Amino acid sequence: MSGSDIDVSTLSTYKNVTVEECAISAKINWDEKNFFGTVSYTLTAHSSPIALDTSFLNVSKITWDGQELSKWEIKERQSFQGSPLEISDVPVDVKGQLSIEFSTTSDCTGLQWLEPEQTYGKKIPFMYSQCEPIHARSIFPCFDTPAIKVPFRFKIESKYPVLVSGLPVTDSEFVQKVPIPSYLFAIASGNLESKPIGPRSHVWAEPEMVKACQWEFEADVEKQLKAAEELVFPYEWGKYDVLSLPPSFCFGGMENPVNTFATPTLIAGDRTLVNVIAHELAHSWSGNLVTNSSWDHFWLNEGWTVYLERRILGKLHGEAYRNFAAIEGWHDLVEAVNKQPAQFTKLVVGLDSSQDPDDAFSTVPYEKGSTFLWYLENLVGRDSWDAFIPKYFTKFKYKSLNTEQFIETLYENFDKQTLDQVDWNLWLHTPGLPPKPEFDQTLAIPCSELASKWMNNENINSELWKKWASVSDVKDMNPLQIIVLLNTLNSALPTLNVQNTEKLAAAVGSIGELYNLTKSRNPEVLFRWLQLAVSSGVPGSKETLAKWVGGIGRMKFVRPSYVLLNKVDHELALATFESNKNFYHAICRTMVEKDLAKSS
Ligand code: BES
Numbered sequence: 001m002s003g004s005d006i007d008v009s010t011l012s013t014y015k016n017v018t019v020e021e022c023a024i025s026a027k028i029n030w031d032e033k034n035f036f037g038t039v040s041y042t043l044t045a046h047s048s049p050i051a052l053d054t055s056f057l058n059v060s061k062i063t064w065d066g067q068e069l070s071k072w073e074i075k076e077r078q079s080f081q082g083s084p085l086e087i088s089d090v091p092v093d094v095k096g097q098l099s100i101e102f103s104t105t106s107d108c109t110g111l112q113w114l115e116p117e118q119t120y121g122k123k124i125p126f127m128y129s130q131c132e133p134i135h136a137r138s139i140f141p142c143f144d145t146p147a148i149k150v151p152f153r154f155k156i157e158s159k160y161p162v163l164v165s166g167l168p169v170t171d172s173e174f175v176q177k178v179p180i181p182s183y184l185f186a187i188a189s190g191n192l193e194s195k196p197i198g199p200r201s202h203v204w205a206e207p208e209m210v211k212a213c214q215w216e217f218e219a220d221v222e223k224q225l226k227a228a229e230e231l232v233f234p235y236e237w238g239k240y241d242v243l244s245l246p247p248s249f250c251f252g253g254m255e256n257p258v259n260t261f262a263t264p265t266l267i268a269g270d271r272t273l274v275n276v277i278a279h280e281l282a283h284s285w286s287g288n289l290v291t292n293s294s295w296d297h298f299w300l301n302e303g304w305t306v307y308l309e310r311r312i313l314g315k316l317h318g319e320a321y322r323n324f325a326a327i328e329g330w331h332d333l334v335e336a337v338n339k340q341p342a343q344f345t346k347l348v349v350g351l352d353s354s355q356d357p358d359d360a361f362s363t364v365p366y367e368k369g370s371t372f373l374w375y376l377e378n379l380v381g382r383d384s385w386d387a388f389i390p391k392y393f394t395k396f397k398y399k400s401l402n403t404e405q406f407i408e409t410l411y412e413n414f415d416k417q418t419l420d421q422v423d424w425n426l427w428l429h430t431p432g433l434p435p436k437p438e439f440d441q442t443l444a445i446p447c448s449e450l451a452s453k454w455m456n457n458e459n460i461n462s463e464l465w466k467k468w469a470s471v472s473d474v475k476d477m478n479p480l481q482i483i484v485l486l487n488t489l490n491s492a493l494p495t496l497n498v499q500n501t502e503k504l505a506a507a508v509g510s511i512g513e514l515y516n517l518t519k520s521r522n523p524e525v526l527f528r529w530l531q532l533a534v535s536s537g538v539p540g541s542k543e544t545l546a547k548w549v550g551g552i553g554r555m556k557f558v559r560p561s562y563v564l565l566n567k568v569d570h571e572l573a574l575a576t577f578e579s580n581k582n583f584y585h586a587i588c589r590t591m592v593e594k595d596l597a598k599s600s
């Protein structure tokens with residue numbers, strides 16, 4: 001099968017070493033804004049030279065079992081892959097301790113340093129990491145591939161409280177006994193306080209925010225953990241905590257072990273965004289215990305996680321809800337497939353070494369992957385599938401696997417005749433949409449009925465809506481239904497044949513006013529509403545979108561917002577980006593720059 005077993009996104013010689021442990025002893029230097037110290041690997045090299053990944057790092061000294069090595073060099077930079085650190089005098093086939101003294105530089109892509117003004121409290125600076133997929137190499141020399149997993153020890157000095165992807169032993173020492181890949185290395189430090197949100201969970205945030213965070217999560221986290229444990233097996237990481245970051249964080253959530261990193265936009269004041277927590281905690285099994293062996297097989301991380309996330313929600317809110325979440329997911333998949341280059345719409349993408357995994361990132365592995373698992377569940381039957389889930393996670397826990405190993409495991413567990421019905425090539429290696437499953441429409445019907453009342457030519461052109469539209473249209477709808485309503489409206493917009501653009505803008509403006517969308521604190525709702533408003537020319541809406549996008553860093557909203565702004569008002573898009581680019585995380589800044597260059 002294609003989708004090779006080699007990780008093309010690392011320049012390290014990871015296939016020729018056995019690594020047993022990683023210990024990081026380092027200091028956060030707030031004045032210089034760098035992170036420096038020593039990383040020590042317990043390892044055996046099977047050939048020489050060996051290479052580790054680095055990106056914009058300084059290396060000052062390397063020792064082997066305490067003896068200084070001299071035959072090493074940082075090779076020339078190869079674009080986003082960084083600069084391999086090649087070491088020629090590590091003895092072959094003997095186990096020892098390789099220690100590397102390093103420091104980060106101002107070009108570091110994996111850390112963001114925030115000035116006090118960029119925090120809620122405005123008094124104390126903040127720093128945090130985001131390593132997935134390949135930014136760990138900009139923080140410390142490593143075998144930066146998900147194929148290598150080792151236990152970690154951390155000793156971190158900082159003026160302010162520190163969190164890492166391990167359990168605390170003292171204020172400055174942490175351990176992660178479960179083997180983890182480099183992309184799950186995480187660190188954050190700043191003015192952090194915690195409050196309990198469950199028997200094994202705390203939320204961490206700046207003191208000004210921590211109470212609101214506690215309220216947002218405390219009703220759901222433990223229930224979700226228990227639901228996940230029923231589906232798979234007991235949680236293995238000890239504590240499950242959530243760190244609510246400052247607003248520039250570029251993801252909704254990142255499944256760093258022990259401490260999920262989360263965007264503060266989840267704090268909507270209504271507990272409606274806890275599905276993101278369900279997603280991140282589901283990664284405690286899919287991704288963190290059982291890991292994709294390269295970014296080609298990213299769907300094994302994210303597709304499985306979306307699948308588990310919706311199973312958790314199904315257990316807590318019923319199968320109709322699970323189906324409804326899958327309907328929304330299908331909508332996102334259709335959009336993503338239309339936007340992405342064909343290669344990136346395959347489940348197994350087949351990256352080559354010149355392709356940055358950050359560029360290949362899309363909704364496709366999430367939704368095509370979870371649709372594939374949904375399809376398999378229906379094919380073999382729910383009961384046999386549910387018996388398979390813990391077997392799969394037991395077989396591969398603490399390991400990394402590729403798609404082929406996943407398929408082999410299916411054949412070990414289900415009869416060949418059933419599995420031979422699957423068109424593997426279609427699901428795994430063919431671009432575009434997969435076959436659409438049948439979803440239960442119970443919760444979707446009110447959304448599509450209301451959407452079609454709005455989105456027809458007669459309604460808009462003759463302003464019929466003035467006679468019937470009222471707030472009671474949406475009074476029985478939950479936030480996910482509002483989101484699906486808005487998705488449907490957004491998709492219907494280009495199909496309208498409007499004679500008078502002002503009439504369209506007036507109708508859409510009323511949707512926002514009547515249904516109280518214009519001031520929604522739920523960014524999923526607000527974003528879709530602004531998309532609809534800007535696309536239909538509601539006065540003032542593009543300025544509102546520009547202002548909003550200057551205050552949030554989550555790429556899911558930031559990137560499409562700039563693409564849309566650029567379409568309707570190129571100058572406004574550029575000016576907005578110029579004045580906010582230092583607010584964004586380096587990853588986000590780079591992606592928006594690429595998007596703007598592509599679409600102008
Ligand atoms: N692991 C991802 C975030 C990620 C993916 C970071 C690839 C870097 C590279 C995380 O679990 C995620 O998918 N977050 C989503 C949440 C959602 C699907 C509920 C997000 O940030 O939007």
Ligand code: ZN
Pocket residue numbers: 279283301302305
């Ligand atoms: Zn995820």
